[in-house]
Amino acid sequence: MTLQTIADRVGVSRMTVSNAFSRPDQLSPTLRDRILAVADELGYVGPDPAARALAKGTTGAVGILLTDSLSQAFGDEVATTFLGAIADELAPTGLGLTLLTTTAAGNVVPARDVAMDGALVYSCDPENTGVEWLMRRKMPLVFIDQDPAEGVPAVNVADRAGARAAAQHLVDLGHRRVGVVTSGIRGRHGLIDPNGTGDIIDGYVAGQRLSGWLDALTPAGVTPVIARLPHGDPDSGYQAARLLLEAAEPPTAVLCFSDALAQGVMGAAADAGLSVPDDLSVVGFDDSPAAARMRPPLTTVRQDIQSKGHAAAAALTRAIEASRTGEPALAEHLCLPADLIVRASTAAPRN
Numbered sequence: 001m002t003l004q005t006i007a008d009r010v011g012v013s014r015m016t017v018s019n020a021f022s023r024p025d026q027l028s029p030t031l032r033d034r035i036l037a038v039a040d041e042l043g044y045v046g047p048d049p050a051a052r053a054l055a056k057g058t059t060g061a062v063g064i065l066l067t068d069s070l071s072q073a074f075g076d077e078v079a080t081t082f083l084g085a086i087a088d089e090l091a092p093t094g095l096g097l098t099l100l101t102t103t104a105a106g107n108v109v110p111a112r113d114v115a116m117d118g119a120l121v122y123s124c125d126p127e128n129t130g131v132e133w134l135m136r137r138k139m140p141l142v143f144i145d146q147d148p149a150e151g152v153p154a155v156n157v158a159d160r161a162g163a164r165a166a167a168q169h170l171v172d173l174g175h176r177r178v179g180v181v182t183s184g185i186r187g188r189h190g191l192i193d194p195n196g197t198g199d200i201i202d203g204y205v206a207g208q209r210l211s212g213w214l215d216a217l218t219p220a221g222v223t224p225v226i227a228r229l230p231h232g233d234p235d236s237g238y239q240a241a242r243l244l245l246e247a248a249e250p251p252t253a254v255l256c257f258s259d260a261l262a263q264g265v266m267g268a269a270a271d272a273g274l275s276v277p278d279d280l281s282v283v284g285f286d287d288s289p290a291a292a293r294m295r296p297p298l299t300t301v302r303q304d305i306q307s308k309g310h311a312a313a314a315a316l317t318r319a320i321e322a323s324r325t326g327e328p329a330l331a332e333h334l335c336l337p338a339d340l341i342v343r344a345s346t347a348a349p350r351n
Helices: 003-010 014-022 030-043 049-056 070-074 078-095 129-134 159-171 204-220 236-245 259-271 305-324
Strands: 063-068 096-101 119-122 140-143 152-155 178-184 190-192 224-229 253-256 281-282 299-301 331-338 338-341
Touching: 003 014, 003 030, 014 030, 014 178, 063 078, 063 129, 078 096, 078 305, 119 129, 119 305, 140 305, 152 159, 152 305, 159 204, 159 253, 159 281, 159 299, 178 204, 178 236, 178 259, 190 236, 224 236, 236 253, 236 259, 253 338, 259 281, 305 331
Parallel strands: 063 096, 063 119, 119 140, 140 152, 152 331, 178 224, 178 253, 253 281
Antiparallel strands: 190 224, 299 338
8 A cells, every 4th residue: 555546546646645734734635535535445544754764864763761770760750740741741742752771681772773863871980881872873862960061951959959958957956876778770879978078979969969968968977878889779778777777876967869768768767676767857859759658758859750751852852853843942940949848757866
């Protein structure tokens, strides 16, 4: 079944049939409806997408590079909310979203080999070779939760300010024994000396949040105990909390890199017979959908995940359009607010 088959049945040119699928504004609604009805009757689904992309010089798809495996990404409410916002923003453009993992499959390197018109780089390990491949391809890019780069549009959150507010909240409540729970891909795991953290920061966001916590803790004379476990392990929050709570002087409050880690900390506290917040105050980061559902509801730092997704996708579509028209691309660096949300998981220490 071809375009010519449809053209012969309707009694129009092959180009007219092609326009019915790819340039509907060139036809009257009545003629287009008649062509599509005949195509449906004959079982024709439309021009071959690969051939159409070749003719247009576009793929109709954009990529998003993830450090996490896809199973981990879809198990994280923050990531799924973010991906959903991107898909919603892209829907009117007709662009599809291609998920790119950072691991090679045989000889295939997704960031190097997958056809796409542009890509989003989302909170990736700075040593990830996928980022380098995308940069070398000189395609339109947008960085999200990455160290901003000259000439590349970026969307970030005020992580340092949000973390500072979270730590200051604990200081103001009177906490002086404070733990930090975080995670990382490489480097040391376990209990970390806060004076030697240079080799445990393997991402822009991790560095910003640690700096924010220390901005408030250091002037108050508080030296936090840092527990760092492997990134992507669903038990990291729980195991990190056990390390902190088994110390000779356990913390009275814990700052967590994410709400997911905070949930593990609260579980470990419960298993140790501790009450949150009477025995241990817990603060998360993200204000994920789970934060308000936790018992007690979690004090956390809110980032607008949906706005971040919409802004990133909009920036990429602008960059792609600029690339097509040859216009100079605007490499805007957008920083969204991060606000402390106080709930019932924090209180003044008992001692």
